[in-house]
Amino acid sequence: MNPYSGIRNSSKEDTIFTFSRTSLTLTDYIEFSRLTQKSDSSQIEALFVEAGACSITVEGADQQIHLEEDHCSTPWEIVKLSALFDPTALDLESIRKIQSDLTEFPLSESLRFRKLGIRNWDEEWKKHIQPTIVNDCIWIGPTWDKPDLEYRHIVHIDPGLAFGTGNHETTSLCLEVLANHALDDVGVVDFGCGTGILGIVSCILGARYSIGVDIDPNAIEVANRNAEQNDVERQFKAHLLEEFLNTGELRSAKHNVVVANILTSTLIEHSRTLKDLVADQGTLILSGILANQSQAVSDAYRDAFDFSILQRGDWVALTGIRRENESG
Numbered sequence: 001m002n003p004y005s006g007i008r009n010s011s012k013e014d015t016i017f018t019f020s021r022t023s024l025t026l027t028d029y030i031e032f033s034r035l036t037q038k039s040d041s042s043q044i045e046a047l048f049v050e051a052g053a054c055s056i057t058v059e060g061a062d063q064q065i066h067l068e069e070d071h072c073s074t075p076w077e078i079v080k081l082s083a084l085f086d087p088t089a090l091d092l093e094s095i096r097k098i099q100s101d102l103t104e105f106p107l108s109e110s111l112r113f114r115k116l117g118i119r120n121w122d123e124e125w126k127k128h129i130q131p132t133i134v135n136d137c138i139w140i141g142p143t144w145d146k147p148d149l150e151y152r153h154i155v156h157i158d159p160g161l162a163f164g165t166g167n168h169e170t171t172s173l174c175l176e177v178l179a180n181h182a183l184d185d186v187g188v189v190d191f192g193c194g195t196g197i198l199g200i201v202s203c204i205l206g207a208r209y210s211i212g213v214d215i216d217p218n219a220i221e222v223a224n225r226n227a228e229q230n231d232v233e234r235q236f237k238a239h240l241l242e243e244f245l246n247t248g249e250l251r252s253a254k255h256n257v258v259v260a261n262i263l264t265s266t267l268i269e270h271s272r273t274l275k276d277l278v279a280d281q282g283t284l285i286l287s288g289i290l291a292n293q294s295q296a297v298s299d300a301y302r303d304a305f306d307f308s309i310l311q312r313g314d315w316v317a318l319t320g321i322r323r324e325n326e327s328g
């Protein structure tokens with residue numbers, strides 16, 4: 001079975017909702033879209049995310065019908081990327097920045113934008129969240145989806161106002177590493193927890209405890225609710241970054257596994273904090289990294305970790321064991 005069946009590839013009509021980080025309500029949205037080469041799409045996606053997009057859609061834009069090949073990437077050579085922005089959160093400066101950032105990519109078409117009429121975005125968006133299957137044994141899906149009981153572990157993750165359904169490559173890479181790791185009785189930190197998906201799955205796979213950390217109060221609420229939903233609220237608790245850093249015993253403890261799926265710049269900026277959280281011989285999993293950024297991330301952690309790389313499409317995850325007796 002395809003472990004990434006949450007990602008649908010088939011014909012040009014198919015659409016992949018790669019992520020939605022906010023609740024899309026009954027309202028108007030501004031949509032930016034442009035055609036781009038498949039090879040540039042992840043970088044452009046990252047630009048839109050940085051500019052505050054609340055949802056991104058990738059569609060095939062050519063006329064070919066493609067057969068599934070590796071199940072892991074979009075099958076189209078030319079894709080249409082559409083990003084939805086809440087107009088109240090978008091200023092002229094951000095629009096100018098998007099336009100100027102995009103000039104570095106060869107243009108087959110300039111950036112288009114349009115105002116979308118009122119629609120019930122929550123319902124539209126729900127249709128595109130597909131269950132994710134990990135290692136043929138874990139089913140992860142929202143509570144409104146009916147789980148396939150043939151899987152050994154069933155995990156219900158509702159995204160609410162946070163990122164992390166399992167559908168995005170950066171999350172599924174971490175899930176794959178976690179599912180292949182011995183998690184029995186270990187302590188885990190899920191840094192940049194979003195919905196709590198990685199920490200909650202770790203608990204379901206046997207972790208003694210898992211601590212979620214995020215800068216977004218919505219994520220904390222969603223993650224703790226998802227923990228309750230999966231009956232792991234005694235093992236998993238999410239904290240705001242500030243609270244985590246200012247609570248002595250949370251900050252100073254060392255953990256067997258630390259997983260962080262955040263943007264590359266944040267992984268580099270917080271390298272000291274992340275290194276310090278990993279126990280000697282503990283495992284660090286870093287994701288949210290485009291293949292061409294992996295060297296910069298490895299360099300920031302080189303004093304304490306040698307990494308192995310797992311790649312899916314344009315994205316990579318780095319996994320390393322902390323060397324003993326290194327101060328980091």
Ligand SMILES: C[S@@+](CC[C@H](N)C(=O)[O-])C[C@H]1O[C@@H](n2cnc3c(N)ncnc32)[C@H](O)[C@@H]1O
Pocket residue numbers: 162163164165166170171174191192193194195196197198213214215216219241261262263266270288
């Ligand atoms: C890409 S999402 C990952 C969510 C989930 N862990 C997953 O794998 O799907 C990144 C998360 O990191 C959070 N974040 C961003 N900067 C952060 C920081 N400096 N410290 C902690 N969390 C941060 C964001 O709010 C977001 O929820």
